[in-house]
Structures are given as structure tokens and as C-alpha cells.
Amino acid sequence: MTQSVIVRFDKVNKWYGQHQVLHDVSLEVKKGEVVVVCGPSGSGKSTLIRTINALEPIGNGSLTLDGIAVHAKGTDLNKLRQSVGFVFQQFNLFPHMSVLDNVTFAPIRIQKRSRAEAETLARDLLARVGLAEKAGSFPGFLSGGQQQRVAIARALALQPPVILFDEPTSALDPEMVGEVLQVMKALARDGMTMICVTHEMGFAREVGDRVIFMDQGRVVVDTTPDLFFDAPDHPRVKRFLSDVRGEH
Amino acid sequence: MNFLLPPDQWAMLFGGLRTTILLFAIAWIGAFALALILVIVRATDYRVCRWSVDAFVAYHRNVPLLVQVMFWYFAMPELLPEGIRFWLYDHNAEFCLAAIALALGSAAYQAEDIRSGLRAIPGTQFEAARALGCTYMETMRFIVVPQALRISLPPLVGRALLLFKNTSIAMAIGVAELTYRTREIENLTFNTFTIFGIATVLYLLGTFSLMAFGSWLERRATPGRKERHHA
Numbered sequence: 513m514t515q516s517v518i519v520r521f522d523k524v525n526k527w528y529g530q531h532q533v534l535h536d537v538s539l540e541v542k543k544g545e546v547v548v549v550c551g552p553s554g555s556g557k558s559t560l561i562r563t564i565n566a567l568e569p570i571g572n573g574s575l576t577l578d579g580i581a582v583h584a585k586g587t588d589l590n591k592l593r594q595s596v597g598f599v600f601q602q603f604n605l606f607p608h609m610s611v612l613d614n615v616t617f618a619p620i621r622i623q624k625r626s627r628a629e630a631e632t633l634a635r636d637l638l639a640r641v642g643l644a645e646k647a648g649s650f651p652g653f654l655s656g657g658q659q660q661r662v663a664i665a666r667a668l669a670l671q672p673p674v675i676l677f678d679e680p681t682s683a684l685d686p687e688m689v690g691e692v693l694q695v696m697k698a699l700a701r702d703g704m705t706m707i708c709v710t711h712e713m714g715f716a717r718e719v720g721d722r723v724i725f726m727d728q729g730r731v732v733v734d735t736t737p738d739l740f741f742d743a744p745d746h747p748r749v750k751r752f753l754s755d756v757r758g759e760h
Numbered sequence: 761m762n763f764l765l766p767p768d769q770w771a772m773l774f775g776g777l778r779t780t781i782l783l784f785a786i787a788w789i790g791a792f793a794l795a796l797i798l799v800i801v802r803a804t805d806y807r808v809c810r811w812s813v814d815a816f817v818a819y820h821r822n823v824p825l826l827v828q829v830m831f832w833y834f835a836m837p838e839l840l841p842e843g844i845r846f847w848l849y850d851h852n853a854e855f856c857l858a859a860i861a862l863a864l865g866s867a868a869y870q871a872e873d874i875r876s877g878l879r880a881i882p883g884t885q886f887e888a889a890r891a892l893g894c895t896y897m898e899t900m901r902f903i904v905v906p907q908a909l910r911i912s913l914p915p916l917v918g919r920a921l922l923l924f925k926n927t928s929i930a931m932a933i934g935v936a937e938l939t940y941r942t943r944e945i946e947n948l949t950f951n952t953f954t955i956f957g958i959a960t961v962l963y964l965l966g967t968f969s970l971m972a973f974g975s976w977l978e979r980r981a982t983p984g985r986k987e988r989h990h991a
């Protein structure tokens with residue numbers, strides 16, 4: 513079986529002023545893969561996934577999404593961003609729009625699809641994240657877990673081939689983490705290509721195909737979840753795992 | 761009908777009220793449009809633009825409105841080309857120049873209100889929109905500006921009330937608005953208490969209508985206002 517590569521980093525470097533935050537990052541994500549990115553705070557995880565939809569520029573190297581050079585001059589970023597969903601740690605729903613409007617916004621305004629079509633799709637997505645009955649509510653009236661599930665539906669509304677998550681459960685109260693992970697696991701099982709920055713080890717083990725460990729801007733380890741958790745051979749990973757486990 | 765005042769004096773008063781409302785409406789529309797332009801110009805990266813807007817705002821916030829109105833009426837026409845000047849004198853110059861002065865003064869304040877509304881929208885909203893493929897303009901139009909206007913609405917309603925009341929300053933340059941007519945009738949009849957009482961009631965009717973309209977707008981612009989009743 514040949515799996516096509518959907519995201520490819522090739523020797524990507526990035527600096528904030530003097531400070532190098534990505535060091536020679538090279539990696540590939542294939543269609544249908546679920547890749548978990550973890551690492552200590554400040555290691556560059558957010559920066560890494562934010563370069564994929566060009567929320568952050570890169571210094572040098574090359575980064576392609578579905579064959580398109582993301583950071584090349586002349587790339588239509590607005591078009592490119594429609595083919596990659598992004599879920600933020602803080603949800604970032606649009607507070608002045610109802611849940612349904614949050615989800616239909618991009619299909620109607622950006623993709624110029626008909627309202628009827630967009631609403632059918634949105635109701636279907638809201639049902640998938642278990643919030644069909646909240647379509648008319650406003651974000652301010654939802655719990656954190658519910659808001660994050662709406663944010664996932666919003667990201668899916670453009671029907672992107674790949675979806676990125678930046679610590680989607682770290683801003684949530686512990687009792688709400690499960691409902692969001694459940695939605696993400698279902699997505700993974702449906703064959704969605706996902707790159708998730710998360711420290712949820714259960715999620716990584718259950719549905720992850722690969723774990724990428726970052727430290728000081730470098731990809732230090734790129735392996736399977738089983739090897740990563742059960743037989744860590746890198747001292748930094750060992751320390752990281754004992755830190756993460758110690759928190760619980 | 762001879763209720764409180766003879767009919768001809770009522771007619772004078774209502775003529776004044778009509779001028780007041782017209783002056784307010786024209787000045788407000790001009791002020792709001794200019795405020796939007798000021799905000800956009802202020803948001804550009806050019807230092808000259810930022811400084812000019814800041815200077816404009818500083819002048820209008822720090823110089824008494826009466827001086828601004830008089831400046832426009834007595835000094836500005838000198839600077840205008842003759843054609844425009846004569847056109848003005850033929851077309852109710854007092855009214856036009858008062859409207860301009862009032863509009864500029866109010867625009868300075870409205871621009872500040874809109875700007876602080878815009879500043880209150882977190883950058884993450886911008887990011888969320890960009891991540892969905894919105895252009896800069898789409899982000900502003902659908903995401904940032906609607907939320908910013910909602911935040912600016914209460915201070916903007918306050919500015920509108922102020923502008924409505926400040927139209928009375930136009931009497932100083934002879935615009936026959938409500939306060940001007942009130943003084944005129946008072947000079948004629950010395951019926952001071954009645955006439956000023958009536959003027960007060962008329963101004964209050966105006967400001968109360970504006971306040972009611974403002975809170976209606978606010979209610980309409982509150983996300984989830986229907987839910988709140990059920991909650």
C-alpha cells in the first residue's frame with residue numbers, strides 16, 4: 513500500500529530574533545496518519561504546527577502541504593488554509609455568532625457554498641461532536657468542553673484533508689477532557705489525518721500512529737507510541753515522561 | 761389652540777426643533793463616516809497618518825466646542841475659495857458651518873470609541889479567522905468589526921446624546937435652532953419659566969428617544985439575548 517505524503521518538512525529552520533525555535537526539522541506525515549507531538553514547554557511544538565498553515569512564517573527550508581510549498585512566494589495562503597483545519601488551545605470561537613453560524617461561517621463566506629448546503633453539513637458535524645441540540649446557542653453559554661467540540665466541527669466544516677490540534681485539552685477542566693478526546697479519537701478512527709500537540713498519553717496510545725518528541729526546537733524522537741512510552745531510550749524523553757506522569 | 765403659548769410661538773419653537781434635529785442628523789452622519797475614516801487612517805503603518813489623526817483628535821478634544829464653532833464661522837470662510845464662500849452665504853452658511861464644526865468635533869471622539877472597541881478584540885480572533893482562510897478584509901468585516909462595534913456601542917450612544925445637546929451651541933453663530941428660538945420668544949414675552957420649561961421637555965424627548973434607540977440596538981447586538989431569558 514502506498515500512502516501519499518500530505519505534510520513534509522524538509523530542513524526547516526526558524527528564528528525569533530536571535531533565538532532559534534526550529535532546528536533542521538525534517539518529517540513527513542502521510543495521509544490517514546495520526547501524529548502526536550509532545551515535548552517540554554517552549555520546545556517549539558506550537559511553532560511547528562503553526563508553520564503548517566502559515567500562521568507562523570519560517571526562516572528557511574521547505575514545507576509542503578499536499579504538494580504545495582506553503583511558504584513559497586505567490587502561494588495563495590487563504591486558499592491553502594481552507595485545506596487544513598486548526599483547533600486552538602483556547603477554542604477561539606466567534607462569540608458574536610451562534611454555534612451553527614460558527615460552523616457555517618467559512619463554508620458560506622469563504623467557500624461561497626449555499627446556506628442550505630452549509631447548514632446540512634454543519635448540523636451533521638454538530639451531531640458528530642455530540643452537540644446537535646446546541647446549534648442555536650452562543651459560545652458564551654457553553655462549557656469549555658462543548659466549545660472545543662464546536663471548534664472541531666468548525667475546523668471540519670471546510671472538509672480539510674488534514675487537521676491540526678494545538679493542545680486542545682490543556683485549557684479544559686479535567687472532567688471535560690474526556691469528551692473532547694472521544695471526539696478526536698472518533699475522527700482518528702474515521703481515517704482523518706491529524707497532527708496533535710498533546711500530552712494525553714492515552715490518546716497517543718489508543719489512536720496515535722507516531723509520536724514526535726521535540727526538545728529545544730529539534731525533533732529528537734520520531735517513533736511509535738508503544739516504543740515511545742514503553743521503551744524510551746532517550747534521556748530527555750525519560751525525564752519528560754516522568755514529569756508528565758508525575759503531574760497526575 | 762392656545763395651550764401655554766400662542767400658536768405662532770409654537771410654530772417658531774417647532775421650526776427651531778426641526779433645525780435642531782436636522783443639524784444633529786447631518787452632523788452625526790458626517791461624524792460617524794469621518795470617524796471610520798480616521799480609524800482606518802490611524803491603523804495604517806505611516807507615521808504621518810498616525811500623527812495627523814492624533815493631532816486632529818487632540819485639537820477637537822482640547823479646544824472648547826464654542827471656539828471650534830466660531831472658528832469655522834468667522835475664520836474659515838476667509839480661507840475658502842471665493843466660489844465656495846459665496847455659495848455658502850447663499851445657502852445658510854451658519855447652518856452648514858455649524859454642522860461641519862459639530863461633525864468634526866464628534867468624529868474625534870467617536871473615532872477614539874471605535875478604536876478602543878477594536879483594540880478590545882483579542883488577536884486570537886484574528887488568528888481563528890485567518891486559519892479558516894479569511895482575507896484581511898473578510899476578517900475585519902465578519903469577525904473583528906462586528907464585535908468591536910458591539911463594544912463601542914454604549915460610548916457611541918453617549919456621544920450621540922452629547923452631539924444632540926451640543927447643537928444648541930450653534931445659536932452662538934445665529935443658527936435658528938431650538939435654543940435660539942427659545943431665547944427669541946423669551947425676549948419677546950418674558951414668559952421665561954414656561955418657554956424654558958417647554959424647551960427642556962423637548963430636549964429631553966430627543967435624548968430619551970436616542971437612549972431608547974441605543975438600548976434597543978444594544979439588546980439586538982447581544983449574542984444569545986434570547987437564551988438569557990430561558991436561562
Ligand SMILES: Nc1ncnc2c1ncn2[C@@H]1O[C@H](COP(=O)(O)OP(=O)(O)OP(=O)(O)O)[C@@H](O)[C@H]1O
Nearest residue numbers: 528531533551552553554555556557558559560679
Ligand atoms: N512571538 C514570539 N516571539 C518570540 N519568541 C517566541 C514567540 N513565540 C514563541 N516564542 C519562543 O519560541 C519557543 C517555542 O515556543 P512554542 O510556543 O512553539 O513552544 P511550545 O512547545 O508550544 O510550548 P508550550 O508547551 O508552552 O505551549 C519558546 O522559547 C518561546 O519562548
Ligand SMILES: [Mg+2]
Nearest residue numbers: 557558559679
Ligand atoms: Mg504551545
